[in-house]
């Protein structure tokens with residue numbers, strides 16, 4: 001298998017299926033395309049029909065879109081248990097994953113992922129509302145489903161892959177979760193995501209790369 005990904009410091013959508021693929025334990029190659037330069041879109045189009053990364057190549061099959069790739073991996077490698085085993089937990093895990101995949105536009109545009117960045121952002125009301133909602137999701141899932149481990153649904157799942165880039169944004173922009181309704185559970189979960197060995201491996205690669213200077217304002 002080959003996973004086509006974008007610049008590791010910035011590409012949240014690439015990080016998510018990369019984490020899921022690591023959890024399968026299967027060997028895979030990375031094809032890294034540098035983002036935010038004039039030729040990026042043309043280069044991506046040669047390997048991904050949507051013109052976006054990520055895309056997964058498995059033999060003759062190409063699967064694009066982060067969530068579709070994760071669903072494909074969950075079906076192809078059932079032993080990896082990429083979704084929770086319990087059907088109610090699995091349904092909620094899919095709901096919070098879909099909410100991330102299709103939502104939180106304000107947070108995504110105001111606080112793009114930049115793994116080297118550390119600042120303190122003054123959040124507008126729409127971004128603050130996104131943070132408050134994410135804190136509520138993290139608290140609720142940890143409380144209802146988290147008894148068997150430190151992840152959102154106890155054991156690691158695709159939902160954790162989808163919220164890992166969010167944890168980096170909270171860190172990069174100095175966002176205090178206690179000021180958005182956290183009782184400590186969300187901050188503890190954020191720390192778990194940021195200490196994951198697979199995430200740390202991605203981050204080490206990201207900090208070693210030399211991204212092109214930004215030429216656009218893509219929402220990553």
Ligand SMILES: N[C@@H](CCC(=O)N[C@@H](CS)C(=O)NCC(=O)O)C(=O)O
Nearest residue numbers: 011013035040041052053065066218
């Ligand atoms: N819904 C897509 C979004 C993919 C996406 O927006 N990818 C960005 C990078 S993270 C991209 O390829 N942008 C094109 C560019 O920067 O030229 C997914 O979940 O995979």
